[in-house]
Amino acid sequence: MQREKILITGANGQIGKVLTVALREVFGLENVVATDLRSPNISQGIFEQLDATDFEAMSSVVVKHGITQLYHLAAVLSARGEADPTGSWHINMNSTLNVLEAGRIFKLSKVFIPSSIAVFGSSAPKEGVHQCFYPEPETVYGIAKVAGENWGAYYFNKYGLDVRSLRFPGVIGYQSAPGGGTTDYAVEIFHKAISEKSYTCFLEKHTRLPMIYMDDAIRATLRLMEAPADRISIRTAYNLQALSFSPEQLATEIQQHIPDFSIEYKPDFRQKIAEGWPGSIDDSLARHDWNWKPAYGLQSLTKDMIKHLSESPQFA
Ligand code: AKB
Numbered sequence: 286m287q288r289e290k291i292l293i294t295g296a297n298g299q300i301g302k303v304l305t306v307a308l309r310e311v312f313g314l315e316n317v318v319a320t321d322l323r324s325p326n327i328s329q330g331i332f333e334q335l336d337a338t339d340f341e342a343m344s345s346v347v348v349k350h351g352i353t354q355l356y357h358l359a360a361v362l363s364a365r366g367e368a369d370p371t372g373s374w375h376i377n378m379n380s381t382l383n384v385l386e387a388g389r390i391f392k393l394s395k396v397f398i399p400s401s402i403a404v405f406g407s408s409a410p411k412e413g414v415h416q417c418f419y420p421e422p423e424t425v426y427g428i429a430k431v432a433g434e435n436w437g438a439y440y441f442n443k444y445g446l447d448v449r450s451l452r453f454p455g456v457i458g459y460q461s462a463p464g465g466g467t468t469d470y471a472v473e474i475f476h477k478a479i480s481e482k483s484y485t486c487f488l489e490k491h492t493r494l495p496m497i498y499m500d501d502a503i504r505a506t507l508r509l510m511e512a513p514a515d516r517i518s519i520r521t522a523y524n525l526q527a528l529s530f531s532p533e534q535l536a537t538e539i540q541q542h543i544p545d546f547s548i549e550y551k552p553d554f555r556q557k558i559a560e561g562w563p564g565s566i567d568d569s570l571a572r573h574d575w576n577w578k579p580a581y582g583l584q585s586l587t588k589d590m591i592k593h594l595s596e597s598p599q600f601a
Contacts, residue, residue, distance in 0.1 A: 289394070290316050292352040294337040294380065295359030297321040299472075300399070300453075300502060302461040304356060305330075307503045318350045321359070337380035340387075347391050354510075356397045357384040363403050364555050365465030366426040377429035385436055388446045395447045397510055400434050400522035402454050402495050403427035403467075407561045414566040416524045423561040434521035441520040449509050450522035452566065454529075457586060458499025459593035467558045471496055471535060475590045478539050478546045479600050489552045490533035493564035497527035498581035498589070505577055512575035519570055526568040527579035528586070538587040 296319035320335035366373035404420040437448035455468020477484040571577035
């Protein structure tokens with residue numbers, strides 16, 4: 286059996302940081318190369334500084350380490366992307382095409398390029414959006430994700446490159462900080478609840494969005510990537526649903542643990558982005574094809590977040 290050598294882009298990011306650790310547990314410390322624009326403060330394993338928009342640089346890291354699988358986590362997210370639409374298109378699209386080209390040229394065995402619920406816009410139903418609903422995104426991030434999904438399917442159909450993808454909801458975890466997303470409030474709220482017992486939310490209280498706990502997001506990624514190729518019926522990106530809630534529902538759940546926690550709402554430009562997204566999506570194909578099933582709901586996620594963050598030296 287071929288020994289897999291993994292490369293991760295965006296390894297310092299919210300998901301990248303946790304996925305790097307998980308992949309090192311699966312494949313071994315010496316077989317996972319973390320890359321990002323800047324080196325992390327602490328790195329246990331192999332790290333290479335890499336701008337994923339630079340194809341020559343990416344190729345030389347792939348060749349140097351004999352990479353066989355690539356996980357492309359580097360991206361400019363929805364809210365940050367709106368500040369510089371053409372700049373973020375350039376970063377998100379060029380890096381995605383570089384990953385696909387590296388996959389084709391260096392005959393990588395598998396490539397993971399995550400997508401997002403941001404592929405859907407206000408033309409989609411508010412609840413249970415079907416896998417095949419025509420995506421009409423309203424952010425530059427969403428437009429790039431739809432394009433990336435289609436490029437992935439193109440490389441699979443034309444070149445046989447094993448490209449796999451998930452439409453991630455907002456990801457909530459204690460291990461890392463999000464940056465530049467519209468769903469970031471759902472992580473920030475925990476930090477503020479513990480440090481200040483109050484939070485000013487940039488979304489309106491009834492804005493229901495799909496979310497997922499980090500452990501589930503990592504498990505879904507590993508499970509998708511481990512699945513036999515003949516189980517993968519979707520080569521654009523699988524809808525992935527775990528739980529859905531509004532800021533008000535999350536705040537109420539936090540108050541079960543921190544009774545004097547208070548929240549106020551000052552919606553900003555991110556409210557419009559959130560309003561364009563569905564409250565839930567239908568992931569029955571992921572459940573059918575590779576047995577996806579989330580483990581965390583609102584109560585268990587809240588309990589786990591508060592437990593881990595309260596124990597963190599940051600709040601000591
Ligand atoms: C964002 O808010 O932009 C991301 C996403 C849903 O893809 N978390």
